[in-house]
Amino acid sequence: MTLALPRRLVLALPMAAVLLASLPLASSAEGTLPSPAEERPARTPSPAGARVYLISPAPGETVTSPVLVRFGLSGMGVAPAGVPLPKTGHHHLIVDSPLPPLDQPIPADGQHVHYGAGLTEVKLELAPGPHTLQILLGDDRHMPHDPPLYSEPISITVQ
Numbered sequence: 001m002t003l004a005l006p007r008r009l010v011l012a013l014p015m016a017a018v019l020l021a022s023l024p025l026a027s028s029a030e031g032t033l034p035s036p037a038e039e040r041p042a043r044t045p046s047p048a049g050a051r052v053y054l055i056s057p058a059p060g061e062t063v064t065s066p067v068l069v070r071f072g073l074s075g076m077g078v079a080p081a082g083v084p085l086p087k088t089g090h091h092h093l094i095v096d097s098p099l100p101p102l103d104q105p106i107p108a109d110g111q112h113v114h115y116g117a118g119l120t121e122v123k124l125e126l127a128p129g130p131h132t133l134q135i136l137l138g139d140d141r142h143m144p145h146d147p148p149l150y151s152e153p154i155s156i157t158v159q
């Protein structure tokens with residue numbers, strides 16, 4: 001009989017502690033602590049007049065695979081991915097696809113090829129047939145700049 005009351009207290013106290021401990025966690029999860037995304041704007045500004053363009057191949061050109069693709073960039077410099085230098089970015093080739101959403105990191109797949117090492121020309125393997133190519137510049141975190149920098153899409157034919 002004398003042990004019945006202490007047993008109920010022992011069971012009740014940990015439950016109360018769990019409820020109290022969850023309150024501070026809930027309030028901090030609502031955004032009182034700065035998240036990494038808030039420390040820097042989501043998108044890196046691009047300077048006025050900056051431009052990205054394809055040096056080769058030329059629009060409408062018939063080429064053989066591998067295709068030499070040369071990236072042109074004026075008003076900014078090329079820096080490898082992960083290097084947050086102002087007024088820089090790295091090239092992405094959009095192959096046979098429309099531009100991805102420009103307010104999100106650029107996808108990485110066969111239609112969105114990253115050149116994070118800072119390459120300015122590449123040899124691209126393409127199957128015979130018609131293809132479209134477009135350059136999209138991304139910042140150190142693979143985000144398009146603000147305003148975004150992309151070339152006109154070009155159509156080519158691979159023999």
Ligand SMILES: [Cu+2]
Pocket residue numbers: 081090092106114115116138141142
């Ligand atoms: Cu990238």
